[in-house]
Amino acid sequence: MAIDAVRSFSVTTGISFRNCIWIPILMITFLKFVGLAEAHFGIFLPSQRLSSACSAPDPDLYYRPVIGIVSHPGDGASGRLTNATNASYIAASYVKFVESAGARVIPLIYTEPPEQLLKKLDLVNGVLFTGGSANSGLYFETIRTIFKKVLEKNDGGHHFPLYATCLGFELVTMIVSEDNNILEEVSARNQASTLQFTENATIDGTVFERFPPGLLKKLNTDCLVMQNHHLGISPRRFLDNKKLSSFFEVLTTSKDENNKDYVSTVSSWNYPVTGFQWHPEKNTFEWASPRIPHTEEAIQVTQHVANFLVSEARKSINRPPEQEVLNNLIYNYIPSYSGKAGRGFDQVYIFT
Incomplete structure (x- = not known):
């Protein structure tokens, strides 16, 4: 019967009987090989593979983090x-920065009543202070209130990270030092720069811990970060202030256009608090200034910095009610396109 089947296949396909006779022999040999491979090497045909369950996520980490x-x-x-005199904004680049690392955003509108802001803080797993220019009045008081709350949460055993960028870092410097006049004039407006690591700077456990060695080296030699500020603090003044030096370790310094050194990255000794005088969000998400670095290495800097913030937020023990999170997410607002004029931010969320 097998021979008849081969003759029939030969007639149907037009392939000679002599060639067709080898087909079942080859099939048998192949199946034997598969059996040997399965026995000796654990190789299976797709239909023979055993189903395997995905490994369970780490129960100590939160995979739906939210940043305020x-x-x-x-x-x-x-x-x-x-x-509008009551208007406030968040540049969309900060939102995209957080989203790019796998977190969502709740806006903490600084003009909201304190009780509302504190309620929102219970819905998030970390906080970001943005750049800007306001350093007094209600805004300063709001930043101070939230900063103290961040420390309280961490002191209470709740891992709660904070990123303070540019103005945010300047305000934290004023708050920690308890000196509103501690900042100095620097010439670093609209300037790309390097980061110079301080001697014996800690890398493990800081924002730079996951940077590849090659990228860390390029931070020292290539202008991969964007500066845009006229205030800063010199390493000497920073270290001479015992309140600052006992709270923060200076990780990097940078030079302004007049070759003046200023502190550019700090990390708290005892809290998950990181301060940047530079703008990690701009490389990937802002285009108004031609001086913003957009090289592949510059984009990697943005991504590594965002990843660290969100990885810290995943350590949070807070598990906020999902519906309350949905009700407060920034997706409830529509961003405005502000980059067409070629100045400022490309997109902003405005709150009135």
Whole structure:
């Protein structure tokens, strides 16, 4: 019967009987090989593979983290979008920065009543202070209140990270030092720069811990970060202030246009608090200035910095009610396109 089947296959396909006779022999040999491979090497055909369950996620980590971003006074476009006196904004680049690492954002609108802000803090797993220019009044008091709350949460056993960028870092410097006049004039507006690591700077456990060695080296030699500020603090003044030096370790310094050194990255000794005088969000998500670095290495810097913030937020023990999170997410607001004029931010969220 097998021979008849081969003859029939030969007639149907037009392939000679002599060639067809080898087909079942080859099939038998192949199946024997598969059996030997399975026995000796654990190799299976797709249909023979055993189903395997995915490994369970780490129960100590939270994989739905939310970051609170504090809004800044104004509309982010010098009044071109709104002149409302109660307006505040968050540049969309900060939101995208957080989202790129796998977290969502709840806006912490600085003009909201304190009880509302504190309620929102219970919905997030970390906080980001943005850049800007306001350093007094209600905004400063709001930043101080939230900063103290961040420390309280950590002191209470709740891992709660904070990123303070540019103005945010300046305000934290003022708060920790208890000196509102501690900052100095620097010339670092719209300037790309390097980061110079301080001698014996800690890498493990800080924002730089996952940077590849080659990228760390390039931070010292290539202008991969964006500066945009006229205030800063020199390493000497920073270290001479015992409150600052006991709270923060200086990781990097940078030079302004006049070759003046200033502190550019700090990490708290005892809290998951990181301060940047530079703007890690701009490399990937802002385009107004031609000086913003957009090289592949610069984009990697943004991604590594974002990943560290969100990895710290995943350590949070907070598991907020999902519906309350949904009700407060920044997705409830519509961003405005402000980059067409070629100045400022490309997109902003405005709150009035």
